[in-house]
Every structure is written in structure tokens, then in C-alpha cells.
Amino acid sequence: MKTIFQGLALVACMIPRASSGQEGNGLIHLVSSFSAPVSCIAPSRGDDLVSWVGLENGNVIRVNFSTDEREVISTNFNGRVYDIIEEADTLWLGVRNQGLIKYVITTGR
Numbered sequence: 001m002k003t004i005f006q007g008l009a010l011v012a013c014m015i016p017r018a019s020s021g022q023e024g025n026g027l028i029h030l031v032s033s034f035s036a037p038v039s040c041i042a043p044s045r046g047d048d049l050v051s052w053v054g055l056e057n058g059n060v061i062r063v064n065f066s067t068d069e070r071e072v073i074s075t076n077f078n079g080r081v082y083d084i085i086e087e088a089d090t091l092w093l094g095v096r097n098q099g100l101i102k103y104v105i106t107t108g109r
Contacts, residue, residue, distance in 0.1 A: 034061065042084040054081025058095065060103075075103060 036057035044050035044062070053061040058077035063070050075081075079096035091103040103109070
């Protein structure tokens with residue numbers, strides 16, 4: 001059975017809160033809407049409060065859970081992003097009909 005998140009995704013994960021003096025259970029949740037259906041979600045290796053969201057239209061969004069900031073990375077790929085792996089300043093993207101793509105964040109290529 002194929003499941004695709006349409007337009008609105010609820011992302012919840014157990015992440016320790018930054019020391020802000022607030023008491024809680026450490027659960028941070030974020031409700032976000034995106035321009036295309038979500039096809040994958042991957043954690044950032046550099047920051048526990050950041051995740052990468054791959055979309056059906058080929059775009060990738062960097063989401064910061066603590067600030068709710070989003071950075072859209074237009075990859076110019078015309079295919080579903082199946083998987084994202086972050087390595088230093090590089091994203092390895094599994095994209096439909098294009099295979100494994102190396103995307104360097106700092107250069108945008």
C-alpha cells in the first residue's frame with residue numbers, strides 16, 4: 001500500500017528541548033503545509049532540530065523545528081525525491097527516473 005502525505009504534513013519527533021526554562025516532555029511538533037505532496041523526511045546530521053523534506057515535485061525543504069524556518073532548495077529535478085542523506089555540505093538524493101544525485105548545498109549544484 002502506497003502512502004503519500006498530501007499538502008499538509010505533521011512531523012513529530014522526540015528531540016530534547018533547548019534550555020529555555022520551560023518544562024515539558026521534550027516532544028516538539030510542527031504542522032506545515034508544502035507546495036507539493038511530501039515523499040520523504042530525513043534528519044539532518046548536523047543539527048537535531050533540523051530535518052530535510054523531499055517533495056513529489058523534486059524540491060527539497062530544510063525545516064528548522066525550533067524556529068519554524070523553512071528553506072526551499074529548488075533542485076530543478078522533475079521527479080519524486082525518494083530519499084535524502086546529508087553528508088557535510090552535500091545532499092545525496094534518490095530521485096525518480098534520475099537515480100542517485102549529488103547536490104552540494106553551498107554551490108546549489
